[in-house]
Amino acid sequence: MARPERIAVLGGGSWGTTFAKVLADAGNDVVLWVRRAEVAAEINESRYNSGYLPGVELPERLRATDDAAEALQAAEIVVLAVPSQSLRENLAGWQPLLPEDATLVSLSKGVELSTLKRMSQVIAEVADVPMGRVAVVSGPNLAKEIAAEQPTATVVACPDEPRAVALQQACSTSYFRPYTNTDLVGIEIAGACKNVIALACGMAVGLGFGHNTMSSLITRGLAETTRLGVALGADPMSFAGLAGLGDLVATCMSPLSRNRTFGERLGRGETLAQAQDAAHGQVSEGVKSCSSIRELAARHGVEMPITDVVYGVCHEGLQPGPAAAELLGRERKPE
Numbered sequence: 001m002a003r004p005e006r007i008a009v010l011g012g013g014s015w016g017t018t019f020a021k022v023l024a025d026a027g028n029d030v031v032l033w034v035r036r037a038e039v040a041a042e043i044n045e046s047r048y049n050s051g052y053l054p055g056v057e058l059p060e061r062l063r064a065t066d067d068a069a070e071a072l073q074a075a076e077i078v079v080l081a082v083p084s085q086s087l088r089e090n091l092a093g094w095q096p097l098l099p100e101d102a103t104l105v106s107l108s109k110g111v112e113l114s115t116l117k118r119m120s121q122v123i124a125e126v127a128d129v130p131m132g133r134v135a136v137v138s139g140p141n142l143a144k145e146i147a148a149e150q151p152t153a154t155v156v157a158c159p160d161e162p163r164a165v166a167l168q169q170a171c172s173t174s175y176f177r178p179y180t181n182t183d184l185v186g187i188e189i190a191g192a193c194k195n196v197i198a199l200a201c202g203m204a205v206g207l208g209f210g211h212n213t214m215s216s217l218i219t220r221g222l223a224e225t226t227r228l229g230v231a232l233g234a235d236p237m238s239f240a241g242l243a244g245l246g247d248l249v250a251t252c253m254s255p256l257s258r259n260r261t262f263g264e265r266l267g268r269g270e271t272l273a274q275a276q277d278a279a280h281g282q283v284s285e286g287v288k289s290c291s292s293i294r295e296l297a298a299r300h301g302v303e304m305p306i307t308d309v310v311y312g313v314c315h316e317g318l319q320p321g322p323a324a325a326e327l328l329g330r331e332r333k334p335e
């Protein structure tokens with residue numbers, strides 16, 4: 001690789017810790033900000049983040065701190081790895097510490113509830129930077145598999161292509177292969193919507209349905225996601241790529257997905273509160289983003305029937321069985 005970069009990763013959950021490992025394995029000097037001092041001490045002293053990635057030894061080049069100023073000191077790349085709905089608040093606290101000209105990278109997959117904004121829009125607004133300084137990493141990236149160094153690919157999207165290429169270089173390893181893209185809208189809409197479709201797939205599993213049902217949900221889920229993305233100005237081809245179909249398949253099919261697991265619990269008859277308790281504080285982004293995505297779709301006159309029923313189950317007391325019947329009973333139409 002070229003010169004190692006100084007990189008701050010803010011958020012030491014499953015994906016933040018895993019992506020920090022990828023960046024360190026790629027030869028960069030990485031500082032991971034975590035909320036709790038004891039987690040920083042565990043990472044620095046034993047090389048493990050046992051709460052989020054049990055059994056995964058972290059590289060020496062990765063250091064942790066609970067001091068955001070220390071993490072951000074002279075960082076050339078700043079990676080934001082907190083849940084979507086808290087990104088604005090977190091970033092507002094870090095904004096005065098952001099190094100000038102650093103690339104700001106979002107790992108979060110969601111749409112903000114209060115504003116219906118994508119994460120890159122929230123970042124550009126709060127950090128007061130042009131969109132060309134904001135990048136997104138999104139793809140079929142289940143943290144646990146990547147932490148185990150199983151091969152995968154991803155998309156690094158930034159409207160400023162040289163920045164996308166620099167970030168691509170910074171996160172390329174023998175097991176992690178990033179492709180560049182300049183379509184932020186498409187990559188982010190795909191990443192946010194797949195969580196909602198994964199909730200639906202989980203519900204189908206919980207109801208005892210098999211692969212035909214899953215495949216139908218994935219395919220029609222991709223259709224409604226693409227409709228929304230295109231209405232927002234995305235390149236339709238982005239939805240056929242790693243961050244579109246790729247992530248949709250990985251998330252909907254894998255029992256490692258928190259969204260799919262959450263949906264499965266609802267499908268088995270658990271309440272939202274019971275499914276939330278079982279998640280032990282880990283984020284299932286689709287539960288909140290189904291509301292903002294549904295609203296965004298309504299604002300742009302886009303039909304998203306699967307998102308509608310997921311919203312119904314999560315927030316309006318609709319049961320998964322009748323939700324499935326509602327989808328099947330819709331007016332018949334050409335594909």
Ligand SMILES: NC(=O)c1ccc[n+]([C@@H]2O[C@H](COP(=O)([O-])OP(=O)(O)OC[C@H]3O[C@@H](n4cnc5c(N)ncnc54)[C@H](O)[C@@H]3O)[C@@H](O)[C@H]2O)c1
Pocket residue numbers: 011012013014015016017034035052081082083084086090107108109110141142143144281282283285
């Ligand atoms: N886990 C994955 O496999 C994966 C892969 C790709 C993308 N993502 C996305 O990355 C983002 C982060 O996911 P994650 O898996 O690391 O989540 P997580 O639940 O494992 O961890 C979230 C981290 O954010 C921190 N945090 C800071 N402020 C917070 C707040 N106000 N509320 C809650 N947590 C706060 C938590 O302490 C924790 O370290 C999500 O948008 C997710 O969709 C996750």
Ligand SMILES: O=P(O)(O)OC[C@H](O)CO
Pocket residue numbers: 109139140141142143195198247250251256257258259260283284285
């Ligand atoms: O565990 P989930 O459902 O948040 O999905 C994780 C990643 O987004 C998969 O790419």
